[in-house]
Amino acid sequence: MKTFLWSVTGVFALLWSGLAWAAASLVRWTVEALSTGRATELGKAAVEFKFPAWAEPFLDTGLLELLQSFVRWLMEIAGTGAPMAGTAIGWLVPVVWITWAFGLTVLVVIALLLHHLIKSLPRTGGGTATATR
Template sequence: MKTFLWSVAGLFALLWSGLAWAAASLVRWTVEALSTGQAVELGKAATEFKFPAWVEPFLDTGLLTMLQGFVQWLLEIAGNGAPMAGAAVGWLVPVVWIVWAVGLTVLLGIAVVLHYLVKSLPRTEARLA
């Protein structure tokens, strides 16, 4: 039971670490894209994208138009904060890793508590006659 407990805790720790790595990479990429202006170009391409005619019967075009408008609005707002974006990477990525460390500590703490709870359970061993 203890082996299973620690295996599950290890799996969750790996998933949590992968999520933190992906979040830190995404934050770094987003901030760099905003500060260099690449996000505006990408947003323009996203709002001007037209789906092929054969896909339109399967898609809600009203929803897609609304999403494209939303992306354009977000990029206009983000464009105003682009000069500050370069400074944000200096503290946003460490915040991601601090949250990762706190989450991993909580995960390991829960695993230790469960380990001692499992250890304190009375053993039921089948005795052969």
């Protein structure tokens, strides 16, 4: 049972670490794209993109127009915040890793408590019992 507990804890720790790595990479890429202006170019391309006429019967054009207007709105907001985006990477990535460390600590503490609980449970005779007559 203890082996199973620590195996599950290890899998969750790997998943949590992978999520933190992906979040830190996404934050770094987003901040760099905002500060260099690449995000604005990508947003303009997304807003100006037109689907081919043959694909329109298969797509919900109202939803696509809503999505494009949302991207347009995000680009307007990003344009005003782009100059300070470069300084955000200095504290956003460490926040991701501090959150990772806190989450991993909570995971290990829970595993330790469960380990102690499993250890303190009374053992049952799991072997073969011989009946006396």
